[in-house]
Amino acid sequence: MAVIDNSEAKKLKEELLQAHKMQAVGLLAGGISHEINNMLAVVIGYTELAQEAMTENTVVEEDLNEVLLAAGRIKTLVKQLLTFSRKSDRNVATINLSQAIQEALKVQRNTIPVSISIKQDIQSDRLNVFADQVEINQIILNLFSNSIHAMQENGTILLALKQVTLKKTDSDRPRDLVPGDYAILSFCDTGEGMKETTRQQIFDPFFTTRPVGKGTGMGLSIVHGIMQNYRGAITVDSIVNKGTTFKLYFPISQEVVADRSNNICESVPTGTECILYVDDEQQIVEIGRRILEGLGYSVVSLTSGMDALNCFFADPDKFDLVISDQIMPDISGLELIQKIHLHRKHLPVILCTGYSTQVDENKARLMDISFIMKPFVLHELAQLVRKVLDTKI
CATH class of the missing domain: 3.40.50.2300 (Response regulator)
Incomplete structure (x- = not known):
């Protein structure tokens, strides 16, 4: 008689439930985003038309610029919502992951308390992946936010990057990943760690251990959605009072990083068609x-x-x-x-x-x-x- 592995069956059930939750949130996010983007198109369009009609610089023009800046921030928020589905307006291309991480750290650096030590172990600076720099920024931002809260603004964060080849027989290969070459970004903190019941829920939308007004719980769900879009994965290991380690698996891209150095801002073209x-x-x-x-x-x-x-x-x-x-x-x-x-x-x-x-x-x-x-x-x-x-x- 075959022995049923109850722990494996339970894990499969939990992964299926997680997939259904993410699908439901994706559908909700898509519907909301469609309506918001339509309204934003109206706001941005009429604001730009008003700017075009102005004959000289005035306080009104400065006000209109502020409207466009606010609309841009809403557009970014909608883009984050769409990471729950696979329909976000992303600028995905082959990028150097090490450089992308460094760019993200520059964005994040001023928000990190001086009491937190940042260490890096970059084993390769030539790992190309198919990703979006804006989304890499989101990943780093959300992981830092999570760790800073867990460490109560005092501790050490280690970012490590290396290349691995995952085989079909590897027992530690995340279930959703096909065998192949991956860049693994490890994000380790010395925070308070998590109990197993908490660890199982951290990628659920709106789950949070933070007090009311201190966070929505969507941060790690957004990271989860981004990694799924990349056909990658994110895993987490945590020990209470020891710390937490997130591992993000990015499929290696064989394409050459595009040279964007010659991009220039073009004038607005016209026509008669x-x-x-x-x-x-x-x-x-x-x-x-x-x-x-x-x-x-x-x-x-x-x-x-x-x-x-x-x-x-x-x-x-x-x-x-x-x-x-x-x-x-x-x-x-x-x-x-x-x-x-x-x-x-x-x-x-x-x-x-x-x-x-x-x-x-x-x-x-x-x-x-x-x-x-x-x-x-x-x-x-x-x-x-x-x-x-x-x-x-």
């Missing part, structure tokens, strides 16, 4: 039309996907570009584009959304569709429109 712009939000349509017309384009703007389709078929050769929202009540942006491409296969299109479970930048690229996330600022839209029009077949 005819654009069909569709979004079910009247305010967003109005903003898009005014921005694009201000850049010299001829714009037909509509709030219905079906109206846009009928408008296109009434004069298919009129338009040089279609810009469509993805989530609309009568027809989705993808469906609209597919119907248009049946008639004009190579007509350039840009799909935009505040959040969608059906499409993201990678999926859009595979379908040869340009993609932009809401909320976008004027120069982002202007540069993408010009790029798409200049590269059309």
Whole structure:
């Protein structure tokens, strides 16, 4: 008779429950983020239009700049929410993990109490991973915040980085990781440690051991979500009164780190082409039309996907570009584009959304569709429109 390993069965049940919790939070975050991003698109759009209309520097312009700064912070918060799903607007690329960690430490350094000692053990400074510098900053920020609280602002934190090759037979390989090469970032503190019951809950959204007003408990859940997005993993070992060690597993990337030294701030490009712009939000349509017309384009703007389709078929050769929202009540942006491409296969299109479970930048690229996330600022839209029009077949 086979012996049932109760501890293994319990672990599997806990991991399944954790996965269901994260999925539920991801769905909630996605729905909330879609609405917030749509509203942010309106706030940012009208603020930029107001700035464009001003003829001289005034106190009002300074006030508008503050509105844009606040909108940018909200946009970052929404981006954090979307790490619970796999639909965040991320600037993911092959980066040097050691350099990314050092950049994150620069951001964090001034917030770390002088009573805490920071030590580093970087065994390799040439580990390239597929990640986003902003998200690396979030990881370091949340781990530091957690450790500082655990150490009561007095102790030692050790950051160690090394490369390992995980095999299928390795007993300590995290269950979700496929065998292969990984960069392991270890984050060790000398804090109070955790009991097993606490350790099992630390990645749950909104679980916290902190007093009311001292934290939401979302920090480690965000880190968990980021590592899942990277197809990596995070584990934790803790001993009461000894300390806690987090290990973050990043899959090694074989790609070369992109050279961004030649990137420069480009002027806002203009044009004279005819654009069909569709979004079910009247305010967003109005903003898009005014921005694009201000850049010299001829714009037909509509709030219905079906109206846009009928408008296109009434004069298919009129338009040089279609810009469509993805989530609309009568027809989705993808469906609209597919119907248009049946008639004009190579007509350039840009799909935009505040959040969608059906499409993201990678999926859009595979379908040869340009993609932009809401909320976008004027120069982002202007540069993408010009790029798409200049590269059309």
